[in-house]
Amino acid sequence: MMGLLIESQKENEVKWTLESIAWYRVTEMLSRRKPWHCMAKGLILGCLLTGFLLLLYSYAIAPSQVAMAKASTPSRCSSPPTLPANITKGSCWPKLDIVFMKTHKTASSTLLNILFRFGQKHRLKFAFPSGYNDFNYPSFFKRSLVHNYQPGDCFNIICNHMRFYYSEVRSLVAPNATFITVLRDPAHLFESSFHYFGLVVPFTWKLTGHNKLAKFLQDPNRYYNPRGFNAYYLHNLLFFDLGYNNELDPRSPQVAEHILEVEQRFHLVMLQEYFDESLVLLKELLCWELEDILYFKLNARRASAVSPLTGELYRRATDWNKLDALLYRHFNASFWRKVEAFGRERMAQEVASLRRENKRMERICIDGEHAVDAKDIEKPSLQPWQAMGAKTILGYNLKKHISHQYDQLCRKMVTPDIQYMTELGVNLWVTKLWWYIRMLLQI
Template sequence: MPSWRKPWHCMAKWLILGCLCTGFLLLFYSYASLQVFMAKSPAPARCSSPPTSPTNIPNDSCWPKLDIVFMKTHKTASSTLLNILFRLGQKHHLKFAFPSGYNDFNYPTFFRRSLVHNYQPGDCFNIICNHMRFFYSEVHSLVTPNATFITVLRDPAHLFESSFHYFGMVVPFTWKLTGHNKLAKFLQNPTQYYNPQGYNAQFLHNLLFFDLGYNNELDPRSPQVEEHILEVEQRFHLVMLQEYFDESLVLLKDLMCWELEDILYFKLNARRASAVPQLTGELYQRATEWNQLDALLYRHFNASFWRKVEAFGRERMAREVANLRWENKRMERICIDGEHAVEAKDIKQPSLQPWQAMGAKTILGYNLKKHISHQYEQLCRKMVTPDIQYMTELGVNLWITKLWGYIRKFLQI
């Protein structure tokens, strides 16, 4: 009896999966279509509120800036920075522009102001920070003229590797890849497996260029490429680098006139070490060449980043980074059980379990210590809370995200 029941159980499970996924996709795309339709309404007057002012600032102190747009790129430590912004928003009672029902602004379609939850013409917001495909005029219309625009870039080869493995299950044309190292096989001849019109294709080709709102299929020799890069430089006050995250945070702190406590962090949404393949010299070069637009973008802002560091002062930067790392370590000792991240299966509280990619659960999270002093208890919890749960805490109704989470949990995918 057991020999034939198991196949029937598997067939029934996948039949249920097919029905649920079909229904979910129909519901999602109906919702997305409605949002796109609403986005075509006439453009209202832009936000005209004065810059947000903090309270209780001494006259001789720097004036913290509290209006900020964070263009959240994929796989660039952006979830860690998102947590910093969530905490800052709570600290100063700021107004977030959040999506409705989902944790991004209908990505990969372009951002529209009508996608903001409960948006009314003329509304102004302090912080915009969720995933989107950037559309400058629409975003700019929701914040004060003095708002600060920031984003994060990452070495394109490593970004491609991370995106390939994290999003592989939702990029259908990669499913035909066989062998142990699918990434290496893909890079042997990317055009054989890549279709720019394919579903979720953007995750595997010049993802930074795409997220920033540009055509990720441009010829690298096109003059438009340089024009787009200079446009990013004009629009963004700070372009951070994932590889130099601490230095980037120090520059952000200086730019925004924030306190050291405002930029403390634990790494969120990080993969376990065994799930991070090492790119060989040849594969690294191929990945860079395949993502040539992102490579040109990264090269430009890597140079400008170090010019900012020079202007800030190398010795001063070293001191500030050392202070930040010391404080982060101190918070680990205060907050984290074992003082390190753990695998998903070892996270004891469901509310602290990060969202996992489909397939293997490789994203790490944290367990809080059982006894934390009252002084740090709230901060510790905020610092380890994944973005989905944090958004819920901030009042966002993530019904689509949660529905998909329940389906995945039921089907164990």
């Protein structure tokens, strides 16, 4: 009964928020004094959008909530580890069974692209969601969310956004699958999340002034509501993504227990600030080749859209995200222990090789050899997903003439998540429909 009351409350919050977004768009247009026919169009489209999303919610989300009450069918992947073909005698075997816990705003889209390319290259079996580009986030992951899942199914790679639920994920992969994730300095992650998700976190709408981030951090508890819609985006987001209570008291012994649990479950915890070093450790762990970890930065923001965190703001942001700070501090220390074991000099050489190859690929693939604003991206197929509001996420234009040897690789390296998933055969009809509606409403 309590569970049903909670779900009912969440449903009411979702409905209220959708209606608020529609009303927000209308009042915004009124404040700009647009001609009456533009305001009428906005009102009609806003109402239609709200009605459609409420209908979609009742069709897609509510049934999944009912399913949560049903006991999961005991089932476990019984497949042996996947072995690559054409292995040279004496060499190590590339590991092909991988779980990537994709955290938010941590360069995870770049790593996702690496995994997509690797999976395509070896014809691996991905566990993908259906209709969406995530596993019904922020709900906990369930194996039933995997497209066309049947009890006993086994997969090589799981890598889309989810709220981590270890036992459910573990049941879908071989016993010796490699688990990886990536963390980021919590203060900088908070700054990125605040600007990327702020418009869909209703309690931030009452913030005024030029620097809303600074105003929020002056007294977070004045604005923050832990039960507010999408509140998790703005408080200990890493802890939340990893499946834990992001509102725990930092002094609780549970915090240390959860951090130890992450250490036991994940074979490698990467750091966004040391992404190249992290990729080198990943290559070593998985016995991959240098060509497997080449990348261009994806989903990066325009520099002017990044709010600088002064010493005091940085301290406040870190203190506000204390659980994430404790998590990051622990794995920052363990990361450098891994680097020491790998060898500092060897690491420097490997990183230099990776950066040299990345630069070479930029010269081969990228027009102008740098990322550009969304408005300057020529092909719609290379347009990255943007946050609601200003388009601050950068993308790439490919050179007009690329040699046949590199043509496919160049295209794959710059393809955003949504388009790449479509290429891999995922039906993202809900995500795409929302994209078209946003383009129509210019939000």
